[in-house]
Amino acid sequence: MTSADPLIASLTAAVDARPDDLPLRLHLAGLLLDAGRTGEAIAHLGQALTRDPGNTGAQALMQRALGTPPAGTVPPDAGGTPGGTVTPGAGDALASSGSPDSPGDPLAAYERELADVVPPRFVRSGDEPEPVTGHADRAYDVEASTVRLADVGGMEAVKERLELAFLGPLRNPELRRMYGKSLRGGLMLYGPPGCGKTFLARAVAGEMGAKFLSLSIVDVLDMWMGNSERNLHELFQAARRNAPCVLFLDEVDALGHKRSKVTSSSMRTVGNQLLAELDGMEGSNEGVFVLAATNTPWDVDAALRRPGRLDRMVLVLPPDPEARRAILEYHLRDRPIAGIDLRKVVAATEDFSGADLAHLCETAAEFAMADSVRRGEVRMIGQGDLDRALKEVRPSTRPWLATARNVAMFANEGGVYDDLVAYLKRRRLL
Known part of the structure; x- marks a missing residue:
């Protein structure tokens, strides 16, 4: 193990804990490149460029990792001095050979190889999905x-x-x-x-x-x-x-x-x-x-x-006692319960909708779970939890019934709402 490996291991753990810390990730990538671990460095640089595509430090390290010269220089076989300034003629040749679709593009092979890590530089027209027509449009x-x-x-x-x-x-x-x-x-x-x-x-x-x-x-x-x-x-x-x-x-x-x-x-x-x-x-x-x-x-x-x-x-009215019992049994059947007096709960939930009853069971379960966390031991959902939940959960149908009462009294043209009138009279709400 080289002397740099423990530092790399520590930095890797730090980057895993703080994945959005780009300076830390770039420092790790530089050390990986120095250690000859190019594949790992490219993976980190790809992550950095995904988060900040314009980051010049990440771009420079990626060029170094891929073995490409920085912008503004020419490789030895391009007709210029290695590392020198691009001449107009050489620049024209480099531009023509460096187009994204050109076989001479020095990054094309790396792009294909690292497609899962490094996002592509350009979206080519051939990659765009064909428009869907006919009945499959929606x-x-x-x-x-x-x-x-x-x-x-x-x-x-x-x-x-x-x-x-x-x-x-x-x-x-x-x-x-x-x-x-x-x-x-x-x-x-x-x-x-x-x-x-x-x-x-x-x-x-x-x-x-x-x-x-x-x-x-x-x-x-x-x-x-x-x-x-x-x-x-x-x-x-x-x-x-x-x-x-x-x-x-x-x-x-x-x-x-x-x-x-x-x-x-x-x-x-x-x-x-x-x-x-x-x-x-x-x-x-x-x-x-x-x-x-x-x-x-x-x-x-x-x-x-x-x-x-x-x-x-x-x-479709709020559930009657039989329906309320069935709904409560459904929402409690997969929960740990003991000593539940369903008859008492059903009697206390008049005007509750099905959604209200589901919320009631959920609230009682929250109380029992919070108590289990405080005690450090699991306990069953009991009648006390439901009684406590009944003090917090109110029926959501009562505002609707108040509005419906006004409609039944003053807007029942042609007897459209006769069934609503009959229900309100049974409940002595009219």
Whole structure:
């Protein structure tokens, strides 16, 4: 072992601990070059140039490592004195032989050999990917849903409504034809946030054995004029190509907001495009079943709720006691628990959404874990942790219920929200 090796080992450890310290890395690279360990030096210099491509010290050391002369000098076989100044003629020859695509480029071989370490000096046109055309231009998350309605805890009224409006006619085509029952149109799920509307939509797709495609506002909106309408059309086309398919319009109020309140002309045209797609004017919707979800159905344009569009509405309420018990069991089943009184927790979580219940279990687990860290020994999640979590976690549905109460009292034209009125009366909130 040479005298420089212990110093190199120490500097290597220091660079590993402080990888962004470029002066330290360059000092190590210089020592490695002096010790004849060129490969290791090049690796460190590549890292330095990746972080600071214009670092002249790193560039000079890299030239030394690769055996190339500094800029402004000519090699012995270039027609000049070694290390001397470039003459005009020699300079012209060097420039022509040093182009990145030239076989005479002295760095080309090293570039190929060290491509994983040193970034290339130039991006050549041949390295650029070919543009993708056709249906492969966009990536669509078309899924095969494995969720069933049996996986949804409680919510019997919602399941019954879905069965009557959607699933029953679909399963019985002969009866559907006999009674003249049409599958045209879609279904709008509405209710407080975090109550499982998306999960229900996946369960419907699973019951039907259909593909599932979720559409949200981020999939549609684009800053360039006309692109948003094209994106919306392409998403509907993807659903048509994958029929039978459940097309789920999440937060449909964002795309189909009341046009009387929309001030942006671009958003107005997006709303018109959505109406045209639902009507099947841009293509046949045979085998495409449209489900939509919103927290604020009163903000959805009335044209979207006309027959043949999203003409059926289902209220998805905060989980009932049976559903709350199922959700709590699901979120506690893989955690170490002992002495949990689920009946007490279920009774204390009225108005909690499914997301609130998940947060409650997470908070109780945090308390138990923090206590285990303090004690230095693992303990189970107990009833005390859930009681403490109940003091911190509040139901997120109550602001929505307050707004819904005003809608039910003053904006229930045509009985659109009769099911909401009935629920609020049962809860004595109206």
